[in-house]
Amino acid sequence: MDYQQAGVNLAGARGFVEAIRPAIGRTQVPGVLGGIGGFGGYFQLPAGYQxxxxxxxxxxxxxxxxxxxILNKHDTIGIDLVAMCVNDVLTSNAKPLFFLDYVATGVLDxxxxxxxVEGMTHACVQxxxxxxxxxxxEMPGFYVPGVYDLAxxxxxxxxxxxxxxxSQVEIGDVALGLASSGVHSNGYSLVRKILESLTESLITDDTNMLAILAQTPPELGGKTLGESLLVPxxxxxxxxxxxREQGIEIHGMAHITGGGLPENLPRCLGQNQKVAIQWQNWQWPGIFPWLAQQGNISESAMRETFNLGIGYVVVLPPAQVAKAQEIVAQFGMKTYIIGEVMG
Structure with missing residues (x-):
């Protein structure tokens, strides 16, 4: 016997690495030492930090x-992976330096x-x-063919x-919400449960699920369910x-992931501080009312599961809110004043 007979394609793995090498090269930034293929990646810290x-x-x-x-659409899921990590690191006011991925599969495709990986490199450049x-x-017998996992x-x-x-957050600071692109990458176990309820069999029946994902509910503005749910x-x-570059004084930041605003916004506040969220200050993107209706989900459960259109929050002094909104708008992103810090 050999490794090939056990289901591991070493030649295919080498070919895969060579295929992605040019895309990875496009993400190189100052500080990268060497290339891919070693036992570790090397990065020199930028100069100028005390x-x-x-x-x-x-x-x-x-x-x-x-x-x-299920949809056989793999070009954006790598963007999701990078986004979930860099947005988390960003909340501490850190500049992302480098990213690493782990891909596990049963049979290397x-x-x-x-x-x-192309999606990952696109997100890294951004x-x-x-x-x-x-x-x-490559782990045959652990993952079935056609399935892969990412971290x-x-x-x-x-x-x-x-x-x-x-500690920098002050009473009276404003919580400025930055719009999400949709569901992002949280709450999909509930999403899939709702989709299952619309089929006569479990989600493992991909034929039934594809039919559901091809539907175009009016709430989605002409997009299919599949397109809406895979927006990166x-x-x-x-x-x-x-x-930062234009002098906005940022006191805190929160990435709105699993648990929604109620769980994630308090993570960037000081002790004995809270924000009374003004839920009426923005409208949920269409995918969320559709999920709530189809799943018969209470508003409180929706708030505690999904981002509901607010993907990131910046906490800053009231006097700087208008300028901050102008800056963010240059990136085609809507902002909403969602509350004020209270003691």
Whole structure:
């Protein structure tokens, strides 16, 4: 016997690495030392920091990946993976430096996985960070053919005195919500449960599920359910970088992921502080009312599960809100004043 007979294609793995090498090369930023293929990736810290603090984050895309595989659409799920990680690191005021991925599959499909990695590189370029390396694990017998799993890891850097930890937030500060592109990459177990309820069989019956995902509910403005549910997670790095560069005083930031605003917004506040969210200040994107209706989900459960149209929150002084909104608008992104910090 040999490794090939056990189901692991070493030659295919080598070919896959060579295929993605040019795309990874496009993510190179100052600080990258060497290329891919070693046992580790090397990155030199940028000069000019007096007390640099490294900030690390890791995440996946949840069962949104299942829908991508049912629809055989793999070009945006890598964007989701990078976005979930860089947005988390960004909340501490850190600049993303580099990203690494872990891809696990039962049978290596080089073409499909190259498409996934292309999405990652696109997101890394948008975030200003390097795709420093990764791991592709072929595990026959653990994953069925056609199935793959993803995880991502991001490291950023921030000057220690500029690290956001909640202590900078002041009573009277404004919580400015930045619009999401949709469901992003959280709550898909509930999404899939709702989709299951619309079929006569479980979601594992891909034929039935494809029919559901091809529907175009009026709430979605002409898009299919599949298109709406696979819209990639917004990357907020460029907009936040612009706020910093133009002198906006940021006191706190929150990435609105699983648990929605009620769980994530308090994570960037100081002790004994809270924000009374003004839920009426923005309208839910159409996919959320559709999910609520189809699943008979209460408004409180929707708030505690989904971002409901607010993907990121910046906490800042009231006097700087108007200027911040103008800056973010230059990135084609809507903003909403969603509340005020109280004691």
């Amino acid at each position: 007390e640099p603090v490294l900030v690390a984050g890791t995440d996946g895309v949840g069962t949104k990946l299942k829908l991508a595989q 080089g073409k499909t996985l190259a498409t996934v 975030s200003g960070c390097a795709l420093l390396g990764g791991e592709t694990a 991502g890891f991001c490291v950023g850097v921030v000057e220690r005195r500029e690290l956001l930890n909640g 997670t917004t990357i907020y790095v460029p907009a936040i970088n612009a706020l």
